[in-house]
Amino acid sequence: MRTQVAIVGAGPAGLMLAHLLRLRGVDAVVLERRSRDYVERRVRAGVLEHPTVELLREAGVAGRLDREGMPHHGISLRFDGADHRVALTDLTGKSITVYGQQEVVKDLIATRVGAGEPLLFEVSEVTVDPATPLVTFTDAEGTPQRLECDFVAGCDGSHGVCAAEVRGTVQAHDYPFAWLGVLAQAPPSHSELIYAYHERGFALHSMRTPEITRLYLQVAPDERIEDWPDTRIWDELGRRLAADGFTLATGPILEKGVTAMRSLVTEPMRQDRLFLAGDAAHIVPPTGAKGMNLAIADVWALSEALDAYYRVGRTDLLETYSDRCLRRVWRAEHFSWWMTSMLHQAPDADDFQRKLQLAQLRYVATSEAAATSLAENYVGLPFQR
Incomplete structure (x- = not known):
């Protein structure tokens, strides 16, 4: 098998990258170890930032999102027995939309399958050679396959095979x-x-x-x-x-289920011709609603870089991909850490720490500047186009 970009993982990152590349005339094959039914049913995040919604609309895959999504113009911080509303739209001119991650995945799968583009489920024994580059796997029928390509996009999560191929530094916090x-x-x-x-x-x-x-x-x-x-x-x-x-x-x-909370960032987000995106490169605690949105921002930047490479031979956007993405990643990591620290009770917290948390919450609730900072980060910073 031969393609231009091999994409490992059919979550929102891999599927969105494949769709953006198709719009730009770049061939891709998407590989996923799970079944289509499993991928479409797994429940994950549900808050879409303003830039994410705008990109889905630009890419022509927001029809059902616009019909069924739930736009929100504010959030409530509840403390002292009352709600303190942060008016997102009044403060920033932007909103968020509640629309499940699995619904985004369903829309992207339907679009790709409808276009007859390669999307292989239930593959196993996946290996990646970042230098060649080459992906080998066993397909759903049990037949070994070799997929030659120009680039590999690792969109298979923190426990996937691609993250392990990057010889970088991993910063983690539990x-x-x-x-x-x-x-x-x-x-x-x-x-x-x-x-x-x-x-x-x-x-x-x-x-x-x-x-x-x-x-x-x-x-x-x-x-x-x-x-x-x-x-x-x-x-x-x-x-x-x-x-x-x-x-x-x-x-x-x-x-129902229990999910541990951690932060993780891999630097750089690439190895030779392998580029990581989404959870394969970084994880944030869910308090700031950033996980899927960061993945979409990553693949937007990667699709832009690959388009420039194939269209005019530019390599600078590929070379700076990691640095450009990591600026946004670390901003999101800080915001998610800040929201988490402000709202959760640490096991060893004393009265001093709890009073500091309440002081911060009251400041956000009464200061337009503080509320605007929260709102600006929550609705999503614009993509650097």
Whole structure:
């Protein structure tokens, strides 16, 4: 097999890169070890930044997003028993859109399959040679394959094969807590996202559709999901999200799980002709809603660089790809760390630290400058075109 760009991983990063390259006339083959059904069903992030939505529209894959997505013009910081709204659109002129990551993936898969472009699911034994470059794998029928290419895009996550091929520096930070997340068949209890600071720990109220709510609780990193029956989850959410005039809507819990929180950045984000994007290169705690949006920003920059290479022979954008992406990555890492530190209860926190957190929250709630800084980062910084 021969192609111009081999893309390992059919998450939002790999699929969006393949689509952007197709629009620019660059051939690509996408490889994914999971089945199509698994990829389309796995629940991940659900907040799309303004630049992400704009890019999906420019790329012609936002039809269902525009029909079913839920635009939000603010978020609530809940503390001291009340909501303190950060008016995103009033402060920045931009908004966010709630639309599940798996829905973005479904849209991109449908577009690629509909165009008859190569997208291979259930491959195994994938190996990558960054220098040649060459990708070998076994296809779904059990036949060994060799995929020769000009470049490899590693979009297969932090546990994939591509990240291990980069001889760089990995900066990592583990947080002393995790999130217990649930997907519930219940209407949202509030029109916007609620970030709740509480003495028992952080809680987040989000949503996926007008009928499905996504909720999170701060728990210990070693928490066992078996110790959290549905009644305990709803009771704890009710305590942490309590506020005057607020009623928490409940319903059957469809999914639940515990996710550890960590930060990770690989520098550089490339090795020879292998370029990393998304979780293969960096991970952020979910508090700032940056994970999928960073992945989309990465592949936009990579598609631009590959387009310049094939169209006019330019190599400078490929050579500076890592540096350009890492500026945005570290900004997002800092914002996510800041939001996490401000809202969560550390296991060893004393009264001094808790009063510092409340002082910061009250400052954001009462200072237009502080609220604007949060809003600007939350809605997403513009792509450097």
